Amino acid sequence: MKVLVTVKEVAEVDDEFQISGLDVDDGSLEYDLNEWDDYAVEEAVQLSEADDDVEVVTVTIGPERAEETIRMALAKGADRAVRVWDDNLADAGFLDVDTKAALLAAVAEAEAPDIVFSGVQAGDDANGATGVALAERLGFEWAAVVNDFELDRDADVASVRRELEGGVEELTDVELPAVFTIQTGINEPRYASLRGIRQAQRKELEVRTIDDVGLDESVLESPVDRTDMYEPASEGDATYWEGSPEETAGELAAFLRDEGVVSS
Amino acid sequence: MSVLAVAEHRRGEVRDVSYELVTAGRRLADGLGGELNLLVVGGDVDGFAEDLNRDGVDTVYTVDDGEEFNHGIHAAAIERLHADLEPTALVAPNSVDGLDYAPAVAQRLDVPLVTDVIDFEVDGGGIEVTREQYGGKVETTYQVDADQYAVTVRPAEWPQAEDRGDAAVEPIDVDVGGESGTTVNGFEEVGGGDVDITEADVLVSIGRGIEEAENLPLVEELADTLGATLSSSRPIVDNEWLPKNRQVGQSGKVVTPDVYIAIGISGAVQHVAGMKGADTIVAINTDPNAPIYDIADYGIVDDLFDVVPALIEEFGGDPPEV
Numbered sequence: 001m002k003v004l005v006t007v008k009e010v011a012e013v014d015d016e017f018q019i020s021g022l023d024v025d026d027g028s029l030e031y032d033l034n035e036w037d038d039y040a041v042e043e044a045v046q047l048s049e050a051d052d053d054v055e056v057v058t059v060t061i062g063p064e065r066a067e068e069t070i071r072m073a074l075a076k077g078a079d080r081a082v083r084v085w086d087d088n089l090a091d092a093g094f095l096d097v098d099t100k101a102a103l104l105a106a107v108a109e110a111e112a113p114d115i116v117f118s119g120v121q122a123g124d125d126a127n128g129a130t131g132v133a134l135a136e137r138l139g140f141e142w143a144a145v146v147n148d149f150e151l152d153r154d155a156d157v158a159s160v161r162r163e164l165e166g167g168v169e170e171l172t173d174v175e176l177p178a179v180f181t182i183q184t185g186i187n188e189p190r191y192a193s194l195r196g197i198r199q200a201q202r203k204e205l206e207v208r209t210i211d212d213v214g215l216d217e218s219v220l221e222s223p224v225d226r227t228d229m230y231e232p233a234s235e236g237d238a239t240y241w242e243g244s245p246e247e248t249a250g251e252l253a254a255f256l257r258d259e260g261v262v263s264s
Numbered sequence: 265m266s267v268l269a270v271a272e273h274r275r276g277e278v279r280d281v282s283y284e285l286v287t288a289g290r291r292l293a294d295g296l297g298g299e300l301n302l303l304v305v306g307g308d309v310d311g312f313a314e315d316l317n318r319d320g321v322d323t324v325y326t327v328d329d330g331e332e333f334n335h336g337i338h339a340a341a342i343e344r345l346h347a348d349l350e351p352t353a354l355v356a357p358n359s360v361d362g363l364d365y366a367p368a369v370a371q372r373l374d375v376p377l378v379t380d381v382i383d384f385e386v387d388g389g390g391i392e393v394t395r396e397q398y399g400g401k402v403e404t405t406y407q408v409d410a411d412q413y414a415v416t417v418r419p420a421e422w423p424q425a426e427d428r429g430d431a432a433v434e435p436i437d438v439d440v441g442g443e444s445g446t447t448v449n450g451f452e453e454v455g456g457g458d459v460d461i462t463e464a465d466v467l468v469s470i471g472r473g474i475e476e477a478e479n480l481p482l483v484e485e486l487a488d489t490l491g492a493t494l495s496s497s498r499p500i501v502d503n504e505w506l507p508k509n510r511q512v513g514q515s516g517k518v519v520t521p522d523v524y525i526a527i528g529i530s531g532a533v534q535h536v537a538g539m540k541g542a543d544t545i546v547a548i549n550t551d552p553n554a555p556i557y558d559i560a561d562y563g564i565v566d567d568l569f570d571v572v573p574a575l576i577e578e579f580g581g582d583p584p585e586v
């Protein structure tokens with residue numbers, strides 16, 4: 001049995017940042033494994049620990065820099081990794097959901113997994129759409145925003161909970177093969193052990209171009225173009241208390257007393 | 265040049281976001297100079313169509329199949345109606361269910377999709393949409409150049425349409441085409457227990473800025489000192505540092521206290537969904553650009569590990585060492 005996990009390296013913006021052109025300046029960005037994908041990797045690794053015959057493969061669209069993040073997923077227990085990248089992708093800049101789903105689907109078709117785990121969303125773009133788009137491309141079943149996953153291998157069915165709004169969960173059975181978008185909190189992602197980190201260096205990390213995965217440059221053509229990025233004009237009209245912590249705490253305390261929130 | 269918007273319901277009720285969809289959809293339809301048509305699938309479709317008959321809606325199409333949301337039926341119904349009406353814009357809510365069908369439907373219809381849209385402008389042959397990125401720190405615009413496209417709109421961005429309308433109601437039959445590989449067996453409510461944060465007048469709410477479970481006594485002491493209730497953002501509950509019934513936000517509780525003190529919380533949209541109705545919002549956050557300051561009434565841009573002990577001392581308390 002094979003589990004494919006989509007892994008994205010996401011960018012986080014520093015407290016102080018600059019925008020240059022259509023994106024935040026690279027100097028103001030820090031890169032990390034997407035929070036949701038961390039839970040997706042953990043869910044897959046737990047399946048492989050439960051059954052010897054489960055192989056966990058990660059797939060990433062990203063530049064060489066992303067290999068640090070991919071090695072982290074390997075150190076946590078994934079068996080091997082595929083990274084899709086080439087000069088055309090590097091030049092393309094922004095990739096829309098459709099392009100990402102097409103590239104991931106090409107890799108998934110070659111891997112023929114039983115289960116695909118992806119994150120509910122990426123912390124940076126927050127499209128929340130790639131996993132479900134991928135399922136449709138593959139002709140797989142799917143479930144979005146899953147916070148509990150039980151596999152019945154004999155029946156080829158996963159019983160999951162979808163986390164809806166307002167503390168309501170939907171109990172759903174999904175026939176495999178299927179894509180599940182994983183919600184934070186579903187498990188407790190492990191830290192990579194030193195041994196895991198050493199082993200990860202020797203695991204296979206294959207780089208494939210658009211051509212290698214059987215597509216051509218037309219996959220990058222998109223009717224969706226980013227036209228602007230800017231800091232939103234603050235809608236807020238907050239009053240800021242300034243000064244030392246004692247001073248600001250004093251102001252807040254005075255406010256709370258005035259409101260009658262605290263009497264002491 | 266019409267708009268097809270897909271309404272949402274759950275457990276017998278039309279969800280609020282559906283009425284917001286009417287407002288957003290009408291605006292879009294006006295921009296395109298065309299009709300706004302709604303689709304509602306499953307449940308008490310006649311009752312729902314009645315509820316959804318708001319000013320600005322031209323026709324409500326109903327598909328009487330199933331009780332609750334099922335993405336297979338939804339996708340089939342939308343595909344069928346989309347083929348008949350050939351709408352320019354397909355509009356769905358950016359809800360948990362919306363994100364369970366819209367990306368698949370957009371693939372199936374071969375139309376571009378932009379999710380979690382907070383604003384749009386119809387221009388020429390396409391549409392320019394606005395969305396947030398990097399946890400709400402920046403906004404981006406996207407130009408969609410296509411004759412047909414799909415968007416999901418962020419909940420609570422548009423007002424709900426309230427006035428009664430005179431829409432036509434039209435039932436349609438859809439052949440879902442075999443059995444769906446997804447079966448919904450029911451619902452369960454989580455987050456119960458002895459503490460009800462929705463009842464509190466004052467909430468001391470803590471986020472990822474607290475860094476470690478070992479530091480929680482600091483905010484517990486603050487809540488005690490103020491006679492307030494402790495609540496949190498999602499990561500605190502994901503880490504099991506606090507139980508689920510303390511979580512504020514989209515998938516937690518909606519709270520409306522007199523005072524909400526957000527400590528080390530960035531103000532992600534799913535968190536804000538649960539607390540923007542508080543009378544007074546105070547934010548303590550080291551990042552001056554944190555989105556929480558967009559909705560805060562008062563702000564302290566400083567380190568919580570300095571401000572919170574000072575605040576406890578202000579009230580004669582003894583801050584724990586963390």
Ligand SMILES: Cc1cc2nc3c(=O)[nH]c(=O)nc-3n(C[C@H](O)[C@H](O)[C@H](O)COP(=O)(O)OP(=O)(O)OC[C@H]3O[C@@H](n4cnc5c(N)ncnc54)[C@H](O)[C@@H]3O)c2cc1C
Nearest residue numbers: 471472473497498513514515516528529530535550551568
């Ligand atoms: C489908 C879905 C549903 C969701 N539902 C919810 C929900 O119900 N509730 C919810 O809260 N989230 C929810 N989320 C998650 C949400 O998107 C955010 O990830 C989450 O709210 C972030 O929590 P946070 O603000 O505590 O953490 P972060 O975003 O990491 O923010 C931490 C903040 O602490 C500040 N900080 C750090 N150190 C200090 C310090 N020493 N002093 C002061 N400030 C400091 C930082 O500047 C930062 O702004 C949901 C997400 C999805 C996709």
